[in-house]
Amino acid sequence: MAVRYVVRKRKVGFGTQKVEKYVAQNFITNNMNFKELCEEITKIGMVPSGAVKFVLDALIDTLNLNLRKGISIQLGDFGQFRPGLSSECQETEKETTVEHPIRLHKIST
Template sequence: MALKYVIKKRIFGFDKTKAEKYVAQNVITNTVEFRDLCEEITKVGMVPSGAVKFVLDALIDTLNINLRKGISVQLGDFGCFRPGMNCESKDAEKDVDSDTIRRVKIIFTPGYKFKEMLSKVSIQKMVASNDDTISSGQPDPNPDDDKEEAPDPEA
């Protein structure tokens, strides 16, 4: 499987020219829900799904506690989480205060296994059609996978 991208036009307003440029934009092709992720971990790690869910929930809670304290959390080969922020720049030191902080965020730095995966991943260009659907130009190997019957709301 390859990472997919489309080409998008962007307007860069850093100067008065408002230059239009083209950039590659990542396409997210699907999302793994938490329950499904727990089931996958159960199959790979041979641990009961309830235990996997309990440990992951506890990990999230512990990450929240430590990140709120301003502590960086290293998770071995997985990577490191740390708090960060985006701030407005000011000409004078006295003008910088908490109001200049635009956004508080979590920064994830991947561990070596993720970095290795990223250095070896293949990249595939997607084509956007006139109706804004995206296609790789290749036939869908599983055309019926995303055509599930809608669940009965009365059930």
């Protein structure tokens, strides 16, 4: 299966040094919700849908719990989940505090 992508123009750089460059981004063809995922796993794995939902709910809860602790989780070929954050740049180390917006996010690689 070939990787599908689109080319987008982005501004990169810092401060007044921003320039426009082109990057490839993955192309999403559709969305699947949690219920649809459980139904598909049930068809392929021949496991009752209630059991699939229970295990996936437990997996999500466990991932969230451990990500909040700062733990990186490797799920085989599925990928690695690790906590991440982004914040606004500051001029000095002393200025970089929790007073400035810090956004937490989960990353899968």
